[in-house]
Amino acid sequence: MKSLLPFLLVLLAPLAFADPLPSWNPGPAKQALLDFVEKTTDPASKDFVPESERLAVFDNDGTLWPENPMPFQLAFTLDELKRRLPDEPAWKDDPMVQAALAGDLPTLLADHYKGLFRLIELTGSGMTTEEFDDRVRTWFATAKHPRFDRPYDQLAYQPMLEVLAFLRAKGFQTCIVSGGGADFMRVFAERVYGIPPEQVIGSSTRAVFELRDTGPVLVKTMKDLFIDDKSGKPVAIHQFLGRRPIACFGNSDGDLQMLEYTTINNPRPSFGLLVHHTDAEREYAYDSTPKSSGKLIDALNDAPKRGWIVVDMRTDWAKMFVP
Amino acid sequence: MKSLLPFLLVLLAPLAFADPLPSWNPGPAKQALLDFVEKTTDPASKDFVPESERLAVFDNDGTLWPENPMPFQLAFTLDELKRRLPDEPAWKDDPMVQAALAGDLPTLLADHYKGLFRLIELTGSGMTTEEFDDRVRTWFATAKHPRFDRPYDQLAYQPMLEVLAFLRAKGFQTCIVSGGGADFMRVFAERVYGIPPEQVIGSSTRAVFELRDTGPVLVKTMKDLFIDDKSGKPVAIHQFLGRRPIACFGNSDGDLQMLEYTTINNPRPSFGLLVHHTDAEREYAYDSTPKSSGKLIDALNDAPKRGWIVVDMRTDWAKMFVP
Numbered sequence: 094m095k096s097l098l099p100f101l102l103v104l105l106a107p108l109a110f111a112d113p114l115p116s117w118n119p120g121p122a123k124q125a126l127l128d129f130v131e132k133t134t135d136p137a138s139k140d141f142v143p144e145s146e147r148l149a150v151f152d153n154d155g156t157l158w159p160e161n162p163m164p165f166q167l168a169f170t171l172d173e174l175k176r177r178l179p180d181e182p183a184w185k186d187d188p189m190v191q192a193a194l195a196g197d198l199p200t201l202l203a204d205h206y207k208g209l210f211r212l213i214e215l216t217g218s219g220m221t222t223e224e225f226d227d228r229v230r231t232w233f234a235t236a237k238h239p240r241f242d243r244p245y246d247q248l249a250y251q252p253m254l255e256v257l258a259f260l261r262a263k264g265f266q267t268c269i270v271s272g273g274g275a276d277f278m279r280v281f282a283e284r285v286y287g288i289p290p291e292q293v294i295g296s297s298t299r300a301v302f303e304l305r306d307t308g309p310v311l312v313k314t315m316k317d318l319f320i321d322d323k324s325g326k327p328v329a330i331h332q333f334l335g336r337r338p339i340a341c342f343g344n345s346d347g348d349l350q351m352l353e354y355t356t357i358n359n360p361r362p363s364f365g366l367l368v369h370h371t372d373a374e375r376e377y378a379y380d381s382t383p384k385s386s387g388k389l390i391d392a393l394n395d396a397p398k399r400g401w402i403v404v405d406m407r408t409d410w411a412k413m414f415v416p
Numbered sequence: 417m418k419s420l421l422p423f424l425l426v427l428l429a430p431l432a433f434a435d436p437l438p439s440w441n442p443g444p445a446k447q448a449l450l451d452f453v454e455k456t457t458d459p460a461s462k463d464f465v466p467e468s469e470r471l472a473v474f475d476n477d478g479t480l481w482p483e484n485p486m487p488f489q490l491a492f493t494l495d496e497l498k499r500r501l502p503d504e505p506a507w508k509d510d511p512m513v514q515a516a517l518a519g520d521l522p523t524l525l526a527d528h529y530k531g532l533f534r535l536i537e538l539t540g541s542g543m544t545t546e547e548f549d550d551r552v553r554t555w556f557a558t559a560k561h562p563r564f565d566r567p568y569d570q571l572a573y574q575p576m577l578e579v580l581a582f583l584r585a586k587g588f589q590t591c592i593v594s595g596g597g598a599d600f601m602r603v604f605a606e607r608v609y610g611i612p613p614e615q616v617i618g619s620s621t622r623a624v625f626e627l628r629d630t631g632p633v634l635v636k637t638m639k640d641l642f643i644d645d646k647s648g649k650p651v652a653i654h655q656f657l658g659r660r661p662i663a664c665f666g667n668s669d670g671d672l673q674m675l676e677y678t679t680i681n682n683p684r685p686s687f688g689l690l691v692h693h694t695d696a697e698r699e700y701a702y703d704s705t706p707k708s709s710g711k712l713i714d715a716l717n718d719a720p721k722r723g724w725i726v727v728d729m730r731t732d733w734a735k736m737f738v739p
């Protein structure tokens with residue numbers, strides 16, 4: 094009987110050689126990512142990293158989906174504000190509410206998003222975590238992005254979804270580490286990105302536990318607000334995950350410190366990547382334009398000396414959004 | 417050819433019918449645990465719970481290992497205090513240091529462990545997280561429990577290790593939710609319990625990120641101290657894990673609220689268990705003796721009406737510690 098081996102190889106070839114990143118154009122960014130995953134997961138490689146240490150962290154806004162014309166959580170918050178305003182007459186006197194109603198985004202985003210957090214306090218505290226989840230869920234089911242005319246949760250970047258799936262298939266844990274609210278992101282992260290709640294780290298506050306007649310609830314407050322941005326990101330990674338990442342994906346100076354934490358003098362092989370918004374036609378083009386929320390100056394400057402890969406969205410990505 | 421089936425069944429029988437909890441004596445506690453796991457993991461059961469929802473939370477001190485004559489982290493802290501005292505002459509004036517040197521535990525544990533946290537501030541902040549980890553590691557390698565004359569990390573309860581392994585084999589995530597310090601517990605939790613850092617939730621503070629010449633570090637502080645005890649436990653479960661547990665294991669009133677959060681009006685089937693310290697001969701016997709750190713009054717009273725299983729360590733556990 095003839096060997097079945099050649100036949101089997103033909104059958105398996107499409108699996109073995111399938112491109113795990115089909116929405117990425119060939120180029121140095123794609124190659125660097127493939128090379129890093131290959132060398133850290135091949136047991137014969139000197140750069141092999143045990144599975145338990147394969148932690149990859151991802152910023153969300155601007156890295157896994159757009160952050161323009163404003164971060165999606167801000168769009169949710171503004172919609173909530175308008176929806177509830179008729180029932181909350183006192184809100185009209187608040188300067189940040191006035192800024193919001195006037196569409197004055199710079200004021201809301203100034204002073205490290207101070208206005209946004211005030212609006213989040215008004216619209217996102219005082220209710221139970223379950224009530225909040227329901228509101229977020231309803232918003233995603235009804236609101237649409239003004240430019241792309243799609244529900245916001247159908248704007249994930251297809252190339253990044255492929256990175257998430259590829260890394261997980263290679264034994265990586267893929268965690269979100271974002272300035273967005275953890276409670277907000279956890280409503281969609283599992284469905285949109287395949288990332289379960291315990292792997293979603295974001296800005297957060299302490300809820301309050303109450304045992305009501307109907308059962309236990311957690312009531313959202315603004316207590317102990319922690320802003321998971323800039324140097325807060327490595328702090329949160331330590332507090333929530335307790336180990337140093339070996340791969341980090343970001344797109345703004347808010348990700349600078351977690352890129353540093355991941356890649357500088359890490360005893361493990363490490364990888365840093367910046368998504369550079371260069372595609373005004375299919376998405377947005379910005380580094381530090383006043384209108385954009387994601388400033389990318391310091392991290393872009395540091396990229397060459399740190400060895401961080403800079404993705405040019407216009408040329409590196411064959412596709413932009415999920416189909 | 418005769419069927420191989422009978423032969424295969426004989427071979428597999430020890431696997432299929434092996435007792436997953438051999439250190440538990442037969443009885444209602446063991447049976448309740450087996451029944452809960454069976455009904456939530458059998459796809460044909462009406463109480464089946466999808467794997468992603470199988471979250472089990474465990475207190476540590478008094479639940480997975482002893483908390484007498486004092487919580488092990490307090491023993492570490494006192495040893496650190498004595499070790500470093502010659503180099504820190506100012507410490508001698510601190511009333512809590514004086515209480516510690518006088519062996520005055522009630523003062524240290526009063527006012528919700530206020531003295532202990534002062535000692536933790538002295539001995540557990542101002543250094544990098546890596547330096548702290550090294551100190552904890554060294555202590556576990558050198559210190560011994562005064563009564564059992566074993567390294568502290570060789571005093572895990574064998575029956576509880578079996579519960580952890582059994583639940584994980586059945587697709588549960590097993591997380592620690594303890595009043596102990598997260599940084600302290602993460603040094604040994606993976607090695608002793610098989611629980612990775614990101615599944616260890618404890619009392620915690622915010623570290624500070626610094627990019628030094630030698631690379632990035634996180635410096636331990638006492639900023640934003642969060643005490644993961646009592647109603648803090650469900651709050652932390654929400655903040656760190658983002659979903660409601662279906663099984664909860666504790667041993668003191670510090671676990672009351674997370675037992676309530678897990679079991680009262682949970683839309684999923686749920687399970688609560690209290691480890692009751694009744695074995696003065698092999699371990700300790702206490703509910704609310706002044707010398708014990710783990711008070712068990714309210715939770716024990718509530719157990720019958722809440723359906724929480726009370727483990728009688730003396731009769732339910734055939735073995736106490738790991739071999």
